Amino acid sequence: MRRPFIAGNWKMNLSREEAVALTQGIVEQLGTTDIEVAVAPPSVYLDAVGQVTKGSGVGLSAQNMYHEANGAFTGEISASMLLDLGCKYVILGHSERRHILGETDEEVNRKVLAALAAGLVPIVCVGETLEQREADKTQSVVQQQCDGSLAGLTNEQMSGVVVAYEPVWAIGTGKVATPEQAEEVHADLRRLLETRYNPEVAAAVRIQYGGSVKPDNAGELLGQPNIDGALVGGASMKVDSFLGIIAAAK
């Protein structure tokens, strides 16, 4: 049985004060839940947000990291630094990093391996652009991203990874994939994991959907057999809507 996992990605938004207030609202109103929950604030607010999430049912996630442990890498942050701040998760290969900042599967792969070696849970994002979907390339693009980003992982390592399927055309656009469209890709991904790893790993890995998830569409999406949670951008920055999505996962 896969535990549903809802994570909020705040991207490069909010002030320190807003991030702390949002976290306090989520922590105070979450109550007891079986759902795994995490928030990913901008890295400069991880410390402040982590003070609020400490000891709560809300986990702390970073939005990115660098694969090297330390050294002359100006502006970068290592896995051990994220652990120092109380992070449990790190989002890797988000489409904004792939498409705006030019991150490749090879770079994502180095980060995934470094995150796992340090003891962080990587949330590895994959997803096709609208052009690729219209050219009927969704399956091959997602497969290539998985193979590249997850290369060299053992069965045991893969069991500790969360995959997020995020069609690029649905991120921040209000255009959500239909539950059928999302489920089709999630089922393909699980079959891929079965061929690359084994049936136990494929059955254990959580696959989140991401792309304009809101409280009113979350129930149907999360009701699909291979959708195990959501990676949420916009709707995770309001207490009510984030909690509404978590409620829909129950």
Ligand code: PEP
């Ligand atoms: C995201 O950033 O991962 C995302 C899914 O954003 P949104 O929910 O705003 O589409």
